[in-house]
Amino acid sequence: MQDLSPKDTDETPNEVGAVVNLLPAGELDQLAQDTETDKSSKRHDYMRFYEHLLAPYRNQEFSFLELGVGLPSRRAPSLRTWKAYFPKARIIGVDIRPGARDFEEDRIHIEIGNAARPRFLKRVFRSYQPSIILDDASHFWSHQIIGFQTLFPMLPPGGVYIVEDVHTSFLAQTEGSQYADYSESFWSYFNRLQSAVVCAQRHGPTLSIEENRIASWIDAIFVTRKSVAVVKRQSPRRREWMSAPEA
Numbered sequence: 001m002q003d004l005s006p007k008d009t010d011e012t013p014n015e016v017g018a019v020v021n022l023l024p025a026g027e028l029d030q031l032a033q034d035t036e037t038d039k040s041s042k043r044h045d046y047m048r049f050y051e052h053l054l055a056p057y058r059n060q061e062f063s064f065l066e067l068g069v070g071l072p073s074r075r076a077p078s079l080r081t082w083k084a085y086f087p088k089a090r091i092i093g094v095d096i097r098p099g100a101r102d103f104e105e106d107r108i109h110i111e112i113g114n115a116a117r118p119r120f121l122k123r124v125f126r127s128y129q130p131s132i133i134l135d136d137a138s139h140f141w142s143h144q145i146i147g148f149q150t151l152f153p154m155l156p157p158g159g160v161y162i163v164e165d166v167h168t169s170f171l172a173q174t175e176g177s178q179y180a181d182y183s184e185s186f187w188s189y190f191n192r193l194q195s196a197v198v199c200a201q202r203h204g205p206t207l208s209i210e211e212n213r214i215a216s217w218i219d220a221i222f223v224t225r226k227s228v229a230v231v232k233r234q235s236p237r238r239r240e241w242m243s244a245p246e247a
């Protein structure tokens with residue numbers, strides 16, 4: 001078999017071509033640094049990617065829902081960041097701790113409840129009709145799957161669903177990880193959907209009817225360190241969904 005492994009090379013990249021920073025840290029990252037949320041480039045470094053993806057929403061009137069408000073001592077830094085970046089948006093934070101209500105203010109709404117409960121999530125969705133949803137709550141495998149399965153189908157076309165701290169999928173049950181509370185990790189579940197999208201739902205893994213339907217609504221997936229973002233299509237790829245093999 002041909003050896004395709006990369007060879008050591010002394011070549012310096014970009015000696016000839018233009019050097020372009022496609023994903024620079026911008027205003028959203030600076031706002032995140034100001035509020036000291038760990039989403040900034042000082043820690044997880046998510047905001048460069050999110051700004052690239054979410055900038056078209058910047059001056060829109062819409063609702064942004066984040067699951068997980070954070071410790072009281074931190075004063076809801078991510079919710080305040082979204083409020084500053086999206087001047088016309090309504091920001092909704094969900095948390096299981098009643099104390100999170102303290103961070104309600106103009107354009108920031110707090111809902112108290114368990115983000116692992118589909119009925120609660122659906123009620124919150126119906127109240128605010130968010131276009132962007134970000135899951136930064138418990139990071140438990142089952143909760144991340146339940147959140148995505150419940151809320152992604154409810155998003156409008158052009159909506160975005162983000163799941164953070166996906167690296168918890170790689171912390172094993174066998175090592176006693178608190179996140180490993182289900183038979184399948186979020187990444188394993190998500191990767192099956194991703195495979196179905198990449199192969200246009202023809203030769204990929206066998207999915208349930210519901211999973212095939214979800215895959216047919218996925219327009220694009222952005223994956224970076226510890227975070228995935230999913231953009232919803234304007235309409236489903238009905239032919240793919242109808243002809244996909246089912247579990």
Ligand SMILES: C[S@@+](CC[C@H](N)C(=O)[O-])C[C@H]1O[C@@H](n2cnc3c(N)ncnc32)[C@H](O)[C@@H]1O
Pocket residue numbers: 037038039066067068069070071074076077078079094095096097113114115116136137138143
């Ligand atoms: C990582 S912190 C959120 C940080 C915040 N998004 C930020 O970036 O500043 C996670 C939050 O999720 C909340 N949480 C944990 N399990 C939850 C659940 N089952 N439902 C709702 N909130 C939960 C915790 O109380 C905590 O405040």
